[in-house]
Amino acid sequence: MSYSVGQVSALAGVTVRTLHHYDKAALLSPSGRSxxxxxxxxxxxxxxxxxxxxxxxxxxxxxxxAAILEDPRASVLEHLRSRQRQLGEEITRLQHLAEVAERAIEVQQTGVALTPEERFEVFGEITFDLSYAAEAERKWAHSDGQREAMSRAAAHTKDDWRQLMREAGAWRAELLAAFDDGEPSDGERAMDLAEEHRLHISRWFTSCPPGMHRRIADDFVADPRAFALVVPASQQRPGLSAYVRRAVHANADRHPAGPDARTGSRNCR
Structure with a gap:
């Protein structure tokens, strides 16, 4: 059976120009002419x-x-093994580049310029979900608060992050104790913890007026990824995120009305 160049192009999924090139290179010359x-x-x-x-x-x-196809003595198996080794080396190189790119993405989207080992040492179970970080970056890209939070986070040293996480860990322990003790979410103890969290954000990331703090707490209930930045999954209890939200709202209610940013950062502990 014979085929025109157009038919071969359609059957093989290559362009006519490619077939002409193979012919010119003497790699695939058609058997005949019409x-x-x-x-x-x-x-x-x-x-x-x-x-x-x-x-x-x-x-x-x-x-x-051409060498493989034209030399009947050529060892196809050896050629394939050689190419397999080359591909393995290329895969290793690309994996390394992907890891470098991932770290660069994390720095850009989370503002944390630490190596993976340093991240584990400093943050422990607290992990950054890049999908959440990317969404937050897009959502709040034009927010002064987001820009300030990312800028300050990027400037934190490893010692800064250690101190920040020590404070966050101590606060988290008090929060869990209050929740486990059955303290009301609108009681003095819970509201004081909410205020401490608000000041923590202001101290380490960006000014966090009560209105902004409300929206951050709303995210804790709406998106588990946001609450996981504050309390790791292994330490969470049913109803804890809603408890924190109520405490934050109650704390905001007891504060005099102040400047309330319409946009805010989600990069907080």
């Missing part, structure tokens, strides 16, 4: 094209493919 002088390919030509495309997919150069 009466009008057009290229005509046979079933054997198609089989050879399949081999060429297979080796191209593996990354072999045209010269390497």
């Amino acid at each position: 009466g009008a002088g057009y290229r005509v390919y046979s079933d054997a030509d198609l089989a050879r094209l399949q081999q060429i495309l297979f080796y191209r997919e593996l990354g072999f150069s045209l010269d390497e493919i």
Whole structure:
């Protein structure tokens, strides 16, 4: 059976220009010509094209493919093993580059310029969900509070993060104790803890007026990823995020009306 160059192009999923190039390179020359002088390919030509495309997919150069196809003594297995080794090395290199890119993304989206080892040492179970960080960055991209929080977070040293996390850990222990003791969310103890959290955000990230703090606490209930930045999953209790939200709202109610930012940061502990 014979095929025109257009038919081969459609069957193999390659361009006519590619077929012409293979012909010019003497890699795949059609077996014949039509009466009008057009290229005509046979079933054997198609089989050879399949081999060429297979080796191209593996990354072999045209010269390497020509050597494999034209030399009957060539060891195809050895060529494939060699290419497998090259691909393994390339995969390792690309994985390293992907890790570097991921760290760069984390720095940009979380503002935490620490190595993965330092992150584990400093943050422990508190983890950054990059999907949440990316959404927050897009949502609050034009917020002065977000920009300030990211800028200050990026400027924190490792010692700053250690101190910040010590404060957050002490606050979290008091919060869990108050919740487990059955303290009312609108009681003095819970509201004081809410105020301490608000001041913590202001001290380490960005000014956090009561209105902004309300919205941050609303996120704790609406999005588990947000609350996981404050209390790791292993320490959470049913109803704890709602408890914190009520405490924050109660604390905001007892404060005199003050400046209330319409946009705010979600980068807090």
